[in-house]
Amino acid sequence: MIKLGGSLIESGRLASIVKIVASASVPVVVVPGGGSFADAVRVAQADLGFSDAVAHRLAILATHQTAFMLAGLDERFLPVESLAGIGRALADERIPVWLPWKLSEHDTTIPADWTVTSDGLAARLAERLGRAPVVLLKSCTVPQGATLDRLARAQTVDPTFVAIVARARLSWRVLGAGDEGDLVRLLKPEPGRASPRKPGRRRAPPRAIARRK
Secondary structure, three states, X not given: OEEEXXXXXXXXXXXXXXXXXXXXXXXXXXXXXXXXXXXXXXXXXXXXXXXXXXXXXXXXXXXXXXXXXXXXXXXXEEEEOOHHHHHHHHHOOOEEEEOOHHHHOOOOOOOOOOOOXXXXXXXXXXXXXXXXXXXXXXXXXXXXXXXXXXXHHOOOOOHHHHHHHHHHOOOEEEEOOOOHHHHHHHXXXXXXXXOOOOOOOOOOOOOOEOOOO
C-alpha cells in the first residue's frame, strides 16, 4: 500500500512517481493525499469558522479529487471505494486508487479532526486489509533510519498513523525526496531477493503495498 502525498504535485516529482507505481510488478494500492484541495479546506475553515469535524469530512472528499486526478494519469489506475473493489481491481492487475469516504465516514477508530491526514487513513486501510505493509511517499527529505517518534515530532507523519502502526503492528516505510530507487526496489523486486527495509522496521508477509489529506 502506497500513500502518495499531495505535496508531490507541488514538488514536481508526481509524474516520475506515477510512472514507477504504474509499472509495479507486485500488487499495490494507492491512497491519495489531498494536496492543494485539502489546503483549500484549511483556508475555508479559517475564513468561515466551521468545526474540525466538518473540515475532516471535507478533507476526506479532497482526497477524492486527487484520486480522480491520479486515475487520469495512467490507464492502469482505477478509483475504488470498497475492500471488495480493491480486490477486484488487483485481480484484474489494475492499481486501485482508494476513495476513502465510504469506509471512513462512520469509522470511529479515526479522529474527526486534523490529527488524522491521509497518512492515518492509509494505515487504517492497511489494517483493514489484514495488516498490509504501508509506504508513505513524502516530498521532504526523510532521514535514513528515522524512528516513528522522530518523524512524528517533525510532523512528517500524523499522530493517527503512529497510533495505528503501533496498534496493528504494521510494517511501514516513509520515503522522501531522492528515495525513488528504494521505491523501485519495493515495487519491482528482483526474483528471489527480499525487498530492502530500514533497520528497526517490522516486516510483514507480502501483501498489497498501499496516500496527507
